[in-house]
Structures are given as structure tokens and as C-alpha cells.
Amino acid sequence: MKKLFSLLLILTLLALGAYFYVPSYLSVASNENPVEITVAEGASLNAVAEHLYNKGVIKSRLWFKYQSRAEGIDRSIKPGTYTLHPNINLNEIFELLRKGVPEKPIVITIPEGFTLYQIANRVEIAGLGTKEEFIEATKKYFEEKEYSFDTAKLFYEMEGYLYPDTYYFSERQGVVDVVSTLAKTMESIFTEEYRVRAEELNLSLHEVLTIASLIEREAYHDEEKQRISGVIFNRLKKNMLLQIDATVIYGIGEGREHINRVLFVHLEDPSPFNTYRVKGLPPGPIAAPSKTSIHAVLYPEDHDYLYYVLGEGGHVFSKTYNEHLRNVAKYREMTNQN
Known part of the structure; x- marks a missing residue:
């Protein structure tokens, strides 16, 4: 009886571990580098899951399809070419597929x-x-x-x-x-x-x-x-x-x-x-x-400046009109030389 109880306890702990660990494990991508995928117009959920699995992005096609149906993604997949970064999770993938390519x-x-x-x-x-x-x-x-x-x-x-x-x-x-x-x-x-x-x-x-x-x-x-x-x-x-x-x-x-x-x-x-x-x-x-x-x-x-005229590399400023006239003459002489 004692052995049976221990066995049940172990099985329960394993089940609890699987319940909490497996979903989180399966919900994170496995690709170590950015992966580019193209979703065709009208692509089915099965086709998308297969493509992601073959590219090494998702760990389980079944889990991906189960979660996507739960989120309603299977009815709102947008076509386009997506870049999936390493460690992207399913929720992020779903968001991309829902919004489409920017x-x-x-x-x-x-x-x-x-x-x-x-x-x-x-x-x-x-x-x-x-x-x-x-x-x-x-x-x-x-x-x-x-x-x-x-x-x-x-x-x-x-x-x-x-x-x-x-x-x-x-x-x-x-x-x-x-x-x-x-x-x-x-x-x-x-x-x-x-x-x-x-x-x-x-x-x-x-x-x-x-x-x-x-x-x-x-x-x-x-x-x-x-x-x-x-x-x-x-x-x-x-x-x-x-x-x-x-x-x-x-x-x-x-x-x-x-x-x-x-x-x-x-x-x-x-x-x-x-x-x-x-x-x-x-x-x-x-x-x-x-x-x-x-x-x-x-x-x-x-x-106290009241005047300015364009010179070399900027304006030349002056306080009196006579000074300004001299600066204007210099500017005209400079432009004529050029």
C-alpha cells in the first residue's frame, strides 16, 4: 500500500510538472538565429504550422495549432514575409500573423x-x-x-x-x-x-x-x-x-x-x-x-548691429550705414571675382 501511494505521488508530481513545464517549453521558439518565413495568401493553419516546424521555429505542430485555435488565429492569418527572432514565443508569433507585415x-x-x-x-x-x-x-x-x-x-x-x-x-x-x-x-x-x-x-x-x-x-x-x-x-x-x-x-x-x-x-x-x-x-x-x-x-x-550682408561663409554685421555700404562693396567685389 505504501509503495502504491509513493508511486501515485510520483506520477502526480510528474503530471503537475508536465502541466506547468510543457506548455511553457512548447510556447518558446527553438530557432537560434533569425528565421524568415513566407505565408502565402489563403494559407491554412496546417500549412503555417508545417512551415514553422520545418524551419525549426516551433517544437510542436499540435501545440501550435491547439494554441492558435484557442486564440482565434486560425481565422485571421495575414499573408506576408515575416522575420522571427530567436526565442520568440507563440503569443508574439500570433500577434505578427494577426497584424500582418508592417x-x-x-x-x-x-x-x-x-x-x-x-x-x-x-x-x-x-x-x-x-x-x-x-x-x-x-x-x-x-x-x-x-x-x-x-x-x-x-x-x-x-x-x-x-x-x-x-x-x-x-x-x-x-x-x-x-x-x-x-x-x-x-x-x-x-x-x-x-x-x-x-x-x-x-x-x-x-x-x-x-x-x-x-x-x-x-x-x-x-x-x-x-x-x-x-x-x-x-x-x-x-x-x-x-x-x-x-x-x-x-x-x-x-x-x-x-x-x-x-x-x-x-x-x-x-x-x-x-x-x-x-x-x-x-x-x-x-x-x-x-x-x-x-x-x-x-x-x-x-x-547694436542694424545691418548685415552676406559675406564669405556667413553674414557680416555692421552698426552704421556707412560701414554697411563698405561691407556691401566688399561682397559685390567678391561675387564679381567669382
Whole structure:
């Protein structure tokens, strides 16, 4: 009797061990290296189990089929080519088969200083919608957000409010998703620190983005952005014309066309964006500014410069008009030599 009891105890312990150990053992893959498998369209559960077993991924076809039926995977297998890493478990395999192979993302890169129209063109090239659809989506987003700035003189309401960066979208997304993503990314740039700093400078968000866009289009490199910002603020304080070529270019092209060279005749253009004729800031941004340009607006360099002209490797700054004229002459001489 005692021997029978001992035997029953041993069998019970073995059964309990098998009950707790075997499932966990069978639920972990046996492949030591990444394995690539292809599941054909309409493949049955038996075919998938056989394929995984032959590739050395699963230890038991029966256990795999039992578990997959329990999870309902047998009715939702997605075709595609999967890469299975070592020690992957059945739940992870089931999740892959349920979701399918991740689709290749649509990558859109928006360079810093792009206009809204240029962004719309990039979106169209990427195949997520036409330029017209994108622009219409920006108008709707603007209306929904109820921004509080005057748009009467703007070509595009959301100009400057879409952040330049590299984005990843899926084929299922469209222009509404793109606009929302770019706009929300720009919103996230404005941290509490930036908002408090803007209030300290008595600047609205619209004014910050407008000045940032000027800096973005004017700066030769990031290192001079805060210095250019200082020039803009110095000229505004003195009630001087900003005389920024980039605003003239934007106004003449109405945010779409782009001229490579500003001529004297262009400086007479009646556009409200012509800062050679109109004092103060233009009605709104002229491009998509980067974070470094936004930072430069909020933390301008403190100096007495009022002028700058492009030199070798960047801009040359001056405090007086006569000094500026000498720098301009040097620039012209340099360009003529080249």
C-alpha cells in the first residue's frame, strides 16, 4: 500500500510538472538565429504550422495549432514575409500573423524654410493627396483651431504653423492626417518656457513664428540666427524698415512662385509683405521655421548691429550705414571675382 501511494505521488508530481513545464517549453521558439518565413495568401493553419516546424521555429505542430485555435488565429492569418527572432514565443508569433507585415512607411521630409505651398507639393509627390486637397485641409484645420490672428492679408492661413521635419505616414492616411501631424508638432515646440518667454517679450505666437520665419530664410547657418534676431529687434525698436529680401520674394510670388534675385523694381512691389516699403513685421510668416529659429526669436543676441550682408561663409554685421555700404562693396567685389 505504501509503495502504491509513493508511486501515485510520483506520477502526480510528474503530471503537475508536465502541466506547468510543457506548455511553457512548447510556447518558446527553438530557432537560434533569425528565421524568415513566407505565408502565402489563403494559407491554412496546417500549412503555417508545417512551415514553422520545418524551419525549426516551433517544437510542436499540435501545440501550435491547439494554441492558435484557442486564440482565434486560425481565422485571421495575414499573408506576408515575416522575420522571427530567436526565442520568440507563440503569443508574439500570433500577434505578427494577426497584424500582418508592417507596411512600408511613406517618408516625407519637409526642409526648414519651406513655404506651405512647397510642403503641399511634397505631400502630392508622396501620393497622400493633391496640393489643392492639402491646402484645403490647412484651411479647415485653421477654422477648427480658431486661431486669433488677422488673415486678411495672408496667402495661406497656416503658413509657418507646420513644423519642418521628417515624417512617416502610412498609405491609409491622407492630407488631414498630414496637416494635423505637422501642426501638432509645431505646437509641441512651444514649451511652457517658450510661452512664458514670449509673454515676457510681449510677443504673440503669430509674431514669434513670423520673426522666426524671417530668420529661417535669412540666416546662412544656425550660429548667426540669434544675431540676426537681434538686428530685427533693433530695427523694430528704432522704427526702421526691416528691408528683408525674403519677404519681398514671398510677396511677389504670393507664397508660390520663387525668384532667385531681387531687383530694384521688386522693391517697389505694393505687397504688404514688402518690408522695404512697409514698416514693422509682415502680416504673417513667410516659411516654416525650425526650433533654432524660434529659439533665436525668444533669445535674441544683445548688440547694436542694424545691418548685415552676406559675406564669405556667413553674414557680416555692421552698426552704421556707412560701414554697411563698405561691407556691401566688399561682397559685390567678391561675387564679381567669382
